[in-house]
Structure formats: C-alpha cells, structure tokens
Amino acid sequence: MAQKMKKEARVISQKMLSEGIYDMWLETPIAKDVKAGQFVGVYPVNKATLLPRPISICEDDCERSAIRLVYRVVGSGTAEFALYQPDDYIMILGPLGNGFPLEKAAGKKAVVIGGGIGVPPLLETTKRLSQKKEGDKPEIVSAVMGYRNSDTFLADEFSKYSTLYIASEDGSIGTKGNVIDALKAQNVPCDVIFACGPMPMLRGIKKYAEETGVKAYLSLEERMACGVGACLGCVCKTKNVDEHSHVNNARICTDGPVFDADDLDMTV
Ligand SMILES: Cc1cc2nc3c(=O)[nH]c(=O)nc-3n(C[C@H](O)[C@H](O)[C@H](O)COP(=O)(O)OP(=O)(O)OC[C@H]3O[C@@H](n4cnc5c(N)ncnc54)[C@H](O)[C@@H]3O)c2cc1C
Ligand code: FES
Incomplete structure (x- = not known):
C-alpha cells in the first residue's frame, strides 16, 4: 500500500455550528479519493501539540476538491483548529482508515446511527447510500441520531437524504433516551446498521444487532x-489474531476505524 504523505490544505470556510462545535471546509486534492467513514489526521501548527488529531470526513465535494470536517473543541489541538480563518494553510494526512462497506446495504433496509461527535462521518455515509444507483440501492435509508438535548447539529442535513429519527437524553426532542430506545420505540425498519459514536453506544448496538439478527458495521x-x-x-480487541502483533488485536487507525461488529470483542 502506498505510504500516505502529509499534504497542505487551504481553509475555505469555518463557522460555529452549535455551542463548541465547528464546521470547516478545506480545499485538498484528497477529496477525490475519499470513502464514506474515512478520516484525516490534522496537524496542529503549535509544535507543542505533536501528534495529528484524527477527524472524520463529514462530507466531500469532488467538484470543488473540498472536504468538510465537523468537530467539537475538547483540548489544545481542536481549540487551535477553531481559530483557523479562510485562506489559512494547514497540513493534513489522509484519507485514512477503511470506511463503511456501503455495498452491504444493496436491497436492504439500511440504518445509519450516530451519537455525539460520532454524528459527522455519517452524513457522507447517508448521502452516498441515498444516491446509489438501481441494483446497488438500499430499499430504505433511515438515520437515527442521538443528542444530549435539542441542539441537533446536522439533523436538517440528514433529513435531506433519509427518514430521520432523533433521540435526546433530556427528552426535549424525539424519543427520550438513547439511539437504541429510538430504534425500538419508532420501529425503525432495519436489516443492516452503519454506526459511529461513543463506546457504550456501540456496545449497545452490537448487542441489539445480535439479538435481532441484523448486521452491524461500527466505527x-x-x-x-x-x-x-x-x-x-x-488497538481494540478482536476475535481474530492480528498479523502484525500476533494477538487478538486490531489497529483502529489502519484496520478500522470501521469493523464488522461480529469481529469485535467488546466485553472490556
Ligand atoms: C477515527 C477518529 C475520528 C474522529 N472524528 C472526529 C470528528 O469527526 N469530530 C470530532 O470532534 N472528533 C473526532 N474524533 C475525536 C478527536 O480526534 C479528538 O477529540 C481530538 O483528537 C482531541 O484533540 P485535542 O488536542 O483537542 O484534545 P486533547 O488535549 O488531546 O484531549 C482533550 C480531551 O479529549 C479527550 N479525547 C481525546 N481524543 C479523544 C477521542 N478520540 N475520543 C474520546 N475522547 C477523546 C481526552 O481524553 C481529553 O479528556 C475522532 C477520533 C478518531 C479516532
Ligand atoms: S495510532 Fe499508531 S498504530 Fe494506530
């Protein structure tokens, strides 16, 4: 596999989407190679922050050679990203990771599930599922998005490409509870799941998929x-032995971030 090189990217635009969540478009030639569910490593300019920060590709636009990143400010790296202005140049590495196997949704009732800051990579996923051609098309595309409250960032965009169901922790919008509560309460038609979010949510989805006999792909x-x-x-724990480390591990950055839920050991 060809080694990925750091590349310069130009900031096209940046705005605050909701409290602490930013929406940045970058001009970069990698836009033409992106699969839904992949991510980029973004290098902070501040050299005290050594490592690239992994941020999922929320959307890509080949015509403009542009990718969209939607991120929450949690520490020094993301705080720096929020200061970038149009025409600033930054360094990125990517696209990285494997992405979602969208072909598994052909003819199926596909459900895209996101929680918290796992919501962004699912926008490109939902868009591509909804734009599949006859023969590769899912029968239905539904999206179930989980939020803390009624601050439902990106929800209006998901509703353009899917039937949208919302769960909120405080019950201020949609089903009160988590994404599994919404799946059950709203009887969402489901044969195959593509999901991204916090580990407890993904564990719950793996369990739900096992109980109901549906396939799930987790980022x-x-x-x-x-x-x-x-x-x-x-590394994460898997049921299969990794060729690189010879133990039951997989590297999320290169073997993932998307895994077949059946291959993951999520008991720890
Ligand atoms: C494949 C992948 C895709 C990602 N996509 C997105 C995205 O689209 N949008 C987005 O906002 N974030 C995303 N993240 C998380 C993002 O990488 C981290 O929030 C970021 O690296 C934090 O950098 P920082 O320097 O601001 O914070 P740091 O100073 O490094 O950390 C600040 C706090 O955030 C916590 N933290 C750091 N990284 C993570 C993480 N991966 N998960 C949970 N907590 C973390 C730390 O424990 C600490 O409490 C993704 C992570 C991965 C692995
Ligand atoms: S982050 Fe270094 S092996 Fe995955």
Missing part, C-alpha cells in the same frame, strides 16, 4: 497517536 473513534499503524496506540 470506533478511540484515542490515536501516529494514525498510520506504527505505534499500536489505538
């Missing part, structure tokens, strides 16, 4: 270091 957004498979800083 794990755990902490990372090098982002290119070299440091083993991002």
Whole structure:
C-alpha cells in the first residue's frame, strides 16, 4: 500500500455550528479519493501539540476538491483548529482508515446511527447510500441520531437524504433516551446498521444487532497517536489474531476505524 504523505490544505470556510462545535471546509486534492467513514489526521501548527488529531470526513465535494470536517473543541489541538480563518494553510494526512462497506446495504433496509461527535462521518455515509444507483440501492435509508438535548447539529442535513429519527437524553426532542430506545420505540425498519459514536453506544448496538439478527458495521473513534499503524496506540480487541502483533488485536487507525461488529470483542 502506498505510504500516505502529509499534504497542505487551504481553509475555505469555518463557522460555529452549535455551542463548541465547528464546521470547516478545506480545499485538498484528497477529496477525490475519499470513502464514506474515512478520516484525516490534522496537524496542529503549535509544535507543542505533536501528534495529528484524527477527524472524520463529514462530507466531500469532488467538484470543488473540498472536504468538510465537523468537530467539537475538547483540548489544545481542536481549540487551535477553531481559530483557523479562510485562506489559512494547514497540513493534513489522509484519507485514512477503511470506511463503511456501503455495498452491504444493496436491497436492504439500511440504518445509519450516530451519537455525539460520532454524528459527522455519517452524513457522507447517508448521502452516498441515498444516491446509489438501481441494483446497488438500499430499499430504505433511515438515520437515527442521538443528542444530549435539542441542539441537533446536522439533523436538517440528514433529513435531506433519509427518514430521520432523533433521540435526546433530556427528552426535549424525539424519543427520550438513547439511539437504541429510538430504534425500538419508532420501529425503525432495519436489516443492516452503519454506526459511529461513543463506546457504550456501540456496545449497545452490537448487542441489539445480535439479538435481532441484523448486521452491524461500527466505527470506533478511540484515542490515536501516529494514525498510520506504527505505534499500536489505538488497538481494540478482536476475535481474530492480528498479523502484525500476533494477538487478538486490531489497529483502529489502519484496520478500522470501521469493523464488522461480529469481529469485535467488546466485553472490556
Ligand atoms: C477515527 C477518529 C475520528 C474522529 N472524528 C472526529 C470528528 O469527526 N469530530 C470530532 O470532534 N472528533 C473526532 N474524533 C475525536 C478527536 O480526534 C479528538 O477529540 C481530538 O483528537 C482531541 O484533540 P485535542 O488536542 O483537542 O484534545 P486533547 O488535549 O488531546 O484531549 C482533550 C480531551 O479529549 C479527550 N479525547 C481525546 N481524543 C479523544 C477521542 N478520540 N475520543 C474520546 N475522547 C477523546 C481526552 O481524553 C481529553 O479528556 C475522532 C477520533 C478518531 C479516532
Ligand atoms: S495510532 Fe499508531 S498504530 Fe494506530
């Protein structure tokens, strides 16, 4: 596999989408190579922040050679990103990771499920599922998005490409509870799931998929270091033995971030 090189990207635009959540478009030639569910490593300019920060590709636009990143400010790296202005140049590495196997949705009732900051990569996923041609098309595309409250960032965009169901922790919008509560309460038609979000949510989805006999593909957004498979800083437990480390591990950055739920050991 060709080694990925750091590339310069130009900031096209940046705005605050909701409290602490930013929406940035970058001009970059990698836009033409992106699969839904992949991510980029974004290098902070501040050299005290050594490692690239993994951020999912929320949308890509080949015509404009542009990718969209939607991120929450949680620490020094993302705080720096929020300061970028149009025409600033930054360094990115990517596209990284494997992406979602969208072909598994052909003819099926596909459900895209996101929670918290796992919501952004699912926008491109939902868009591509809805634009599949006859023969590769899912029978139905539904999206179930989980939020803390009525601050439902990106929800209006999901409703353009899917039938949208919302869960909120405080019950202020949609089903009160989590995404599984919404799936059950709203009887969402489901044969195959594509999901991204916090680990407890993904564990719940794996259990739901096992109980109901549906396939699930889960994107794990755990902490990372090098982002290119070299440091083993991002391993997760799997049922199969990894060729690189010879134990029941996989590297989320290169083997994932998307895994078949059946291959993951999520008991720890
Ligand atoms: C494949 C992948 C895709 C991602 N996509 C997105 C995205 O689209 N949008 C987005 O907002 N974030 C995303 N993240 C998380 C993002 O990478 C981290 O929030 C970011 O690296 C934090 O950098 P920082 O320097 O601001 O914070 P740091 O100073 O490094 O950390 C600040 C706090 O955030 C916590 N933290 C850091 N990384 C993570 C993580 N991966 N998961 C949970 N908590 C973390 C730390 O434990 C600490 O408490 C993704 C992560 C991965 C692995
Ligand atoms: S982050 Fe280094 S191996 Fe995945």
